[in-house]
Amino acid sequence: MVGWLMAGNAIQFTVPRMSTLSIVVIGGGAAGYFAAIAAARADRSARVMILAGTGHPLAKMRISGGGRCNTTHACFEPRELVKRYPRGAKELIGPLHRFGPRETVAWFRERGVELKTEADGRMFPGTDDSRTIIECLQRTAAELAVAVWTRTAVKLVEREEAGGFRLTLGDGGVERFDRLVVATGGNRGSGGHAIAEAMGHTIEVPVPSLFTFQINDARLKGLEGLAVPEAEARVVGTKLRQRGPVLITHWGLSGPAILRLSAWGARELAERAYDFTVRVAWRGEANEEKVRAVLASGRQSLGRKQLSNANPAGLPGRLWERLVLAAGVDATTGWNAVPKAGLNALVRAVATSAFKVTGKSTNKEEFVTCGGVRLREVDCKTMQSRKCAGLYFAGEVLDIDGVTGGFNFQSAWTTGWIAGGAAAGGGEVSQNVK
Numbered sequence: 001m002v003g004w005l006m007a008g009n010a011i012q013f014t015v016p017r018m019s020t021l022s023i024v025v026i027g028g029g030a031a032g033y034f035a036a037i038a039a040a041r042a043d044r045s046a047r048v049m050i051l052a053g054t055g056h057p058l059a060k061m062r063i064s065g066g067g068r069c070n071t072t073h074a075c076f077e078p079r080e081l082v083k084r085y086p087r088g089a090k091e092l093i094g095p096l097h098r099f100g101p102r103e104t105v106a107w108f109r110e111r112g113v114e115l116k117t118e119a120d121g122r123m124f125p126g127t128d129d130s131r132t133i134i135e136c137l138q139r140t141a142a143e144l145a146v147a148v149w150t151r152t153a154v155k156l157v158e159r160e161e162a163g164g165f166r167l168t169l170g171d172g173g174v175e176r177f178d179r180l181v182v183a184t185g186g187n188r189g190s191g192g193h194a195i196a197e198a199m200g201h202t203i204e205v206p207v208p209s210l211f212t213f214q215i216n217d218a219r220l221k222g223l224e225g226l227a228v229p230e231a232e233a234r235v236v237g238t239k240l241r242q243r244g245p246v247l248i249t250h251w252g253l254s255g256p257a258i259l260r261l262s263a264w265g266a267r268e269l270a271e272r273a274y275d276f277t278v279r280v281a282w283r284g285e286a287n288e289e290k291v292r293a294v295l296a297s298g299r300q301s302l303g304r305k306q307l308s309n310a311n312p313a314g315l316p317g318r319l320w321e322r323l324v325l326a327a328g329v330d331a332t333t334g335w336n337a338v339p340k341a342g343l344n345a346l347v348r349a350v351a352t353s354a355f356k357v358t359g360k361s362t363n364k365e366e367f368v369t370c371g372g373v374r375l376r377e378v379d380c381k382t383m384q385s386r387k388c389a390g391l392y393f394a395g396e397v398l399d400i401d402g403v404t405g406g407f408n409f410q411s412a413w414t415t416g417w418i419a420g421g422a423a424a425g426g427g428e429v430s431q432n433v434k
Helices: 030-042 059-067 078-084 089-098 101-110 130-143 192-198 256-264 266-271 288-302 317-326 340-351 407-425
Strands: 004-007 010-013 022-026 047-051 115-117 122-125 147-149 154-159 165-169 174-177 179-182 203-209 211-214 227-235 241-248 252-254 276-281 353-357 359-362 368-373 391-393
Touching: 022 030, 022 174, 022 407, 030 047, 030 130, 030 179, 030 407, 059 130, 078 089, 078 407, 089 407, 101 115, 101 122, 101 407, 122 130, 154 192, 165 179, 179 192, 179 407, 192 203, 192 368, 203 256, 203 266, 211 256, 211 353, 227 256, 241 256, 252 256, 252 353, 256 266, 266 368, 288 340, 317 340, 340 353, 391 407
Parallel strands: 022 047, 022 179, 047 147, 179 391
Antiparallel strands: 004 010, 010 147, 115 122, 154 165, 165 174, 203 368, 211 252, 211 359, 227 241, 227 276, 241 252, 276 353
């Protein structure tokens, strides 16, 4: 049996292990933990260590999904699943065949964690508590004798001539390892990109993805929390367009349609400095003639009923009242008395409401980036660098990102499992998820 000892900020095992292989994972997030677990499982005699820069590994996971942890998504066909990745779709097809959502569900079930599926396909732990996933990862790492060093900065990584890596830590200490897995996340300050560049890699400049639109518009004031289940949003002057639920917030617009728009347009919107116009078709139909037909039919059937009380567009009442006001039509007007100009204004308000976007806000304290290590410089069969033997990558440090719905965690599990297993085995990993 392996014993454990806390020594300062380091978790160390008390039984020495005979091994010819040492593996270090830089990064204490989902991808880092999964890579370390996969490595320790693939070679039970290897020395496996996680170096986490903060004192709270897996902290991002704790707040994800509103504290529930959207662990994966119930889409089990890789070619369908990759349609949810604005970047990395082609490269993920092979890896997802080997470790996708089906394998993720099985892996957690093996360890006593059942995942449940919601109506939209998102999968959460049955407890609705992210701590369930965190504790499962920490417990499994401990059982496999993975050492976890927290608050451990890595100042320098050097490739040694004889192979392996020399790491200079923040306290001046030096550690040597045979294999290195970089799983530091996609933030500019994570350090992983600097390590990759030092090893000859190209970094696609990271920019935010999955963000809400900041809008200061009187039409939205007082409607915070109101959701429209099937709208269409498009960015004027681009081909960016998404359909789905739109949520009005204190900051402007959010919801799945807006978040997907931000993901697919991450780089283009960054180039515009988040200064652009978004048009919203509140009925999900941007064709003005079709909307006109709906409202004209209402004008005929509703007779003297006032606009404020009769809503043929089928929109939430408070939003409809605001659109009538924005169209400049007296809300007390009877439908049979609405002039042609007023009807045209209502059509435009329902079908093509334009809002000036002046910035972005992080979605629910979560932070996802596009950008990272250029994928053609990585062998996605093993997640090993094509520039430096023995160097592997996992998670958001790569130029891979998904839309909201559990897809970013799934890419962390997939790339972490493959990188860790390959680092320990030196080749492609098997599909055996136990």
